[in-house]
Amino acid sequence: MPQPSIATPTNSPGAPSTHAILWGRALRIFAWLSFLAQTIIIGTGGAVRLTGSGLGCSEWPLCTPESLVPIYADQGIHGIIEFGNRVMTGVVGVIALAVLLLVLARVGGRRLVFSALLFAAAGIVAAGIVFAVVSLFSLPATPFAMAALLAIVIAATVRSVRLTTDRRDLVILAWIVLIGVVAQALVGGITVLTGLNPFIVGFHYVSSLLLVCVTAAFLVRLYALPGPRVSAVPRWFAILSHVTGLALAVTIVFGVLTTGSGPHSGDADVFRHGFDATVLAHVHAWPGYILAALVAALTISAWVLRLAPRRWLLLLVIAILVQVGVGIWQAREGLPPLLVGIHMVLASLSAATYTVVVLHLKRPVTADD
Structure with a gap:
């Protein structure tokens, strides 16, 4: 029990x-x-x-x-x-x-x-x-x-x-x-x-x-x-997972800067960052595509090796694909507020799912251990 x-x-x-x-x-x-x-x-x-x-x-x-x-x-x-x-x-x-x-x-x-x-x-x-x-x-x-x-x-x-x-x-x-x-x-x-x-x-x-x-x-x-926990994945997989977290963090930071330089600053009279929002949108996309590639590599590896985080990685893939789709859609539609809001919430859910993935990199110690 x-x-x-x-x-x-x-x-x-x-x-x-x-x-x-x-x-x-x-x-x-x-x-x-x-x-x-x-x-x-x-x-x-x-x-x-x-x-x-x-x-x-x-x-x-x-x-x-x-x-x-x-x-x-x-x-x-x-x-x-x-x-x-x-x-x-x-x-x-x-x-x-x-x-x-x-x-x-x-x-x-x-x-x-x-x-x-x-x-x-x-x-x-x-x-x-x-x-x-x-x-x-x-x-x-x-x-x-x-x-x-x-x-x-x-x-x-x-x-x-x-x-x-x-x-x-x-x-x-x-x-x-x-x-x-x-x-x-x-x-x-x-x-x-x-x-x-x-x-x-x-x-x-x-x-x-x-x-x-x-x-x-x-x-x-x-x-x-x-109780104590031990690694449930190979060392290279754990390292790649943390590199993926870095790519996620960079993507979110550039997303915040992009939004702060765009038309939605919270009030019509508020001064924005002053950065070029068009350039930042492209810069924001680059780590996003890297993130998607890293998550895809992790997911395929996890299912091939039948590692513990594989189901959560599959959920993370779905979240990121939807996030990328919404991001492209909002850019083409001129950043409508509803799509930008969905993009913001999805970013938090993607980060939360990644957190769950990381916590499944280890498992409780068993009698065999």
Whole structure:
């Protein structure tokens, strides 16, 4: 019988209690919701940029100087779209917190949960104090308060990981997602305060994409057996897989620069990178074609040798082929917003699938090992 992937209280040796089973089911549900929410927020963030709604809310964290929600008639649909994306950030944060608390409760019980909640209270108090002090100097106080909260969350992560003795991988990944959500809120605020600086907007997207990958990694580790792992593929295959990851990263970076130099900067009055978008589109395509060739080589090799990641590589091939097709289609149609948005979401799903492939390069140690 396979071992449970995380520690669970039992009524009898080897038999999880009904309470433990329900908690395990809740954790799996929220882990999937976290992955879906991180993917959806890339779509809503793309909608903000592609509809020119980046400054639909002129302030942060408020939408207007007087209100948390859009209240002015001239904000129109842009204010609604921007505010909707901010609401989605809150949803993502709540789900990430739920996943973290469920993991801590299952792995360390009340001790870890109480420690995390204590740090949360300290973070709120620290953020309030920083906000009050900075406000005395007539400076934007919210970014400083968010930075203080982020520092407390990082300290809580270090403390929690040190107290964890079982399934530390799940604890670390859950904390990374929560840290990322807080950091994303801070970066999103800075994006508004800097008038949609294209480099910050690009960083905002890349960091969101990385959170999709982390939530995908959490799902893989949640369903995997615990314990040490050994390589499940030849060394050359592992090296080629990591080279493929580099090609994927380069492709995404040039895609971000291309979008930042094109017509969709988030607002009609926002200055773009200043690069030639036509040239960047071709440069973006080159590593994309290299990536497709590398993934094809990996997939064929994996199926010939019957390696563990072969099914996920096949899914990655499909994702990249669709991505290439959408990329060519949007270029020929003059970058319509809908196709650009689909291209952005597909990039995150391709990166998440690649993450799953990498995590299948190793397998749990067996008795034979």
